[in-house]
Amino acid sequence: MKNPIAITAISSVSALGNSLGQAWDAYQSESHCLQETLIGNHPVWAGKLPKLLNKEILELKSSDDKYKNLDTSVLYAIYTARKAIKTAGWKLGDNFGINLGSSRGATALFEKYHEEFITDESTSTLASPTTTLGNISSWVAHDLKTKGPEISHSITCSTALHAMLNGIAWIESGMTTKFLVGGSEAPLTPFTIAQMRALKIYSNHKNSHPELVEGFPCRAFDLDKKQNTMVLGEAASVACLEKENGQKSLARIIGVGYATEPLTHNVSISTDAMCFQDSMAMALDGKPLDSVDVIVLHAPGTIKGDLSEINAIKKVFCNKTPFLTTNKWKVGHTFGASGMLSVEMAILMLQKQEAISVPFAEKQNTPKSIKNVLVNAVGFGGNAVSILLSK
Known part of the structure; x- marks a missing residue:
């Protein structure tokens, strides 16, 4: 950007x-x-x-x-x-x-x-x-x-x-x-x-x-x-x-990424979600991996969809995986509106300086402060987008 x-x-x-x-x-x-x-x-x-x-x-x-x-x-x-x-x-x-x-x-x-x-x-x-x-x-x-x-x-x-x-x-x-x-x-x-x-x-x-x-x-x-x-x-x-011109804002968009991957099935992405790997890397644009405090997952609630995104995150962030969360367990998958609901969730965490956890997920280290949140979304066809938001 x-x-x-x-x-x-x-x-x-x-x-x-x-x-x-x-x-x-x-x-x-x-x-x-x-x-x-x-x-x-x-x-x-x-x-x-x-x-x-x-x-x-x-x-x-x-x-x-x-x-x-x-x-x-x-x-x-x-x-x-x-x-x-x-x-x-x-x-x-x-x-x-x-x-x-x-x-x-x-x-x-x-x-x-x-x-x-x-x-x-x-x-x-x-x-x-x-x-x-x-x-x-x-x-x-x-x-x-x-x-x-x-x-x-x-x-x-x-x-x-x-x-x-x-x-x-x-x-x-x-x-x-x-x-x-x-x-x-x-x-x-x-x-x-x-x-x-x-x-x-x-x-x-x-x-x-x-x-x-x-x-x-x-x-x-x-x-x-x-x-x-x-x-x-x-x-x-x-x-x-x-x-941006110095006005009061809820958050700043400091990075964007997007990617589409070749598919082997009409509704699937690869097991390690190459599209997410590419979109997240593009959104980071060389920023330190540990500068991302939270990732709001797309995580649709399917076995393959959830796991492929986690695999992509591990490939990109290695041993510096941020705090991970999602909201679909709470509100459902809202299709075309879901990515912006995730942005709203990210804004709330930036404002309140409190990570929102998933109650049944594996426990993670809660970030001491939240300065940057990465938001992911992907759809049928492997069209991934990652948006990096800053406080």
């Missing part, structure tokens, strides 16, 4: 709540925020928004007649984007860019309209415009009245951190000084859950399974688990990026 980039605000909605304070309080508990719920005809574990928060967000539909047909993934994005720019002090109509992505996009609406088509061989007038991936950023841009560029994209589970990379590139190019970046995901639908179950990676945690400790349906960062334990969660998380 030419110069550090300031994160002047971050906003999210997830099973943790809708504020940094609520998220921090949730992280202080060793209990998860997952719940067993019926999706379609199947009871599954999921990370759902609190009921009152979800009700508040859905009220956006009645606040403007144009919003009544929008997918929940778009409503999540609008809600979090409003809060983020207010915190950052940005004004409606300012010339800032927007890059908000999603792994799945308007999943619920797409399933609804496709069911209509199967039944009647026709569909609603708004089926196409409300299910395009681009409508996430375009509706946020409309709502915030920004005059800057607006972009949507999907790079599966690393989508939000790729949005951050793109925002940084725009700012460093001099084409803009501010960018709103992140991801939004509403994946708790029957077809999406069925896809994950078909891959045999979704948690089927029951108290009758002796290999699973009671109370933790997702065992992300448990390297001794005997079965896959991924759980999906719904969330949106966005951050305000600005060219």
Whole structure:
């Protein structure tokens, strides 16, 4: 990076709540925020928004007649984007860019309209415009009245951190000084859950399974688990990026890395995650290994996914492995929003100077101070991103 980039605000909605304070309080508990719920005809574990928060967000539909047909993934994005720019002090109509992505996009609406088509061989007038991936950023841009560029994209589970990379590139190019970046995901639908179950990676945690400790349906960062334990969660998380000029900020971005590796299988990465090795090394850019105090793992809760990332970290950091943590055991895997939720977790640790541990993971030496946190994300296709944040 030419110069550090300031994160002047971050906003999210997830099973943790809708504020940094609520998220921090949730992280202080060793209990998860997952719940067993019926999706379609199947009871599954999921990370759902609190009921009152979800009700508040859905009220956006009645606040403007144009919003009544929008997918929940778009409503999540609008809600979090409003809060983020207010915190950052940005004004409606300012010339800032927007890059908000999603792994799945308007999943619920797409399933609804496709069911209509199967039944009647026709569909609603708004089926196409409300299910395009681009409508996430375009509706946020409309709502915030920004005059800057607006972009949507999907790079599966690393989508939000790729949005951050793109925002940084725009700012460093001099084409803009501010960018709103992140991801939004509403994946708790029957077809999406069925896809994950078909891959045999979704948690089927029951108290009758002796290999699973009671109370933790997702065992992300448990390297001794005997079965896959991924759980999906719904969330949106966005951050305000600005060219650093001495302003007050939550954290500074001091390193970025990215890599893609050739795959031998459609959903896998290599056993030692070469893409992560390359992205982490690029983000470090020659900085001392012991300057990284914490790594927020991608750790989806699958046997191979978790282990490959740990193997990559050991290859890069050797005997100087930082404190390792993740949040997917608590909120679930939020696909395209997950990377920015990990950034939020990193910011909280930098602010509070306290490492957030995983209750069932192997005990580690707690860092005495937290100055630099590395955040990882990777998606189907081996698209890894690593972001290095500084206090």
